[in-house]
Amino acid sequence: MSDLRSRVEVMKLARELGIAEADLEFLRPVDAGALRDLRGSVADALFANHRSRFELLAALTRLLPNGITARIAQHALGPLLSSRIAAVLKPDDAAGLACHLPASFVTDIASNGDPGRLLPVIARLPEDLIVQVGLDLLDRREYLTLGRFVSSVDLEIIMRVVERATSEDLLAVGLFTEEPAALDGIMRRVDDDTLGGVVRAAAAGGHFDDAVTLLTALSPESCARLMQLAARFDEPTRAGVVTAIIANDVWPALMPAIPDVPADALAGFVNLPETADPAVVESIVRHAHGLDASAAFAHVLAVADAEHLTVFESSPALADPAVREWATAAGWKATV
């Protein structure tokens, strides 16, 4: 899982530095949390380096009518510097100025801006302008920007953009969303067709890793709902999801959701050939025991078919007396 999240962080850092993701490929082995901290430090350094100049330009705007300042922003400063200056303006002034700019330029500013610094400005923008910018970002497939801003915008406003988004869009935005709670809020509001479509989109594009990243970012309830919807797809699609779960070793993130997945849906994942691999079963048992996820373990056992139960029985983990005692308490009964 760390690999997936690290990849996303490397993409965001590359954007911050204005370079290609490939140029920072060597950072992929680094923990995602450390990369996120680094990105924050880089953003702070870039901002702090010229802060006094931004403040002088902000002071200039107070001498001029908004119309002229808007022309300066568009034709002299450009979106990156404008986003920096917006962050040092009084939020009311910055929001007032934004209303004199074409929505497309505000979208450019959003693409270059730091949502954290612009939060007070965003809170003062007219709702229709925020929605227009969100739709422009969707049209431009600026998923990284959308993902970063999702947690800075009121959920009701976000939903006006989301209702125009495809499942492919949601999959991509979900990958970049920085606040799992904000992402979860959106996913709770989208209908089953759209949410299930995220899995279809992942299958169509071969982006199962992205779908799994999304799964692990959701609350247990939303994760269980998405797994239930994903279970309706054909075996190759379910196998694609499970293969990504195995490859990224995200069982710990999924364990809290498993008890809420209906039995027939869970069976669609548990009884695949991919999960009959002794190494996979061993991993599931070890993680379940390590997390004391007895409810999840019991649910998996309850839906496993005879072939998979046999693999469980031969798991070296269950030969460990401590694990076996725990598993028995969770409902494990030796059958072989």
Next chain:
Amino acid sequence: MTTDNLARLEGQLRLRDGALSAFAGIPDLDLGRLADAIDDALRRESQALEAGTQEALGFVPGPLRAMAAKLLFPRGAR
């Protein structure tokens, strides 16, 4: 182990010594590329700011231009 470029990065980002210890496993050459990328970003932004500020003056109405120039270039006109 703190390499030359790890120390350089910590200096660039004004971080305490050891703040980037999570990056200690990255080859020093690659850390140097990262530090170079940060330097490049800082330089590009400086250049854009310099050019943008000069250009901004051109949009300021005549009667206010001297005052604006003094504001934007407090150490003297460019």
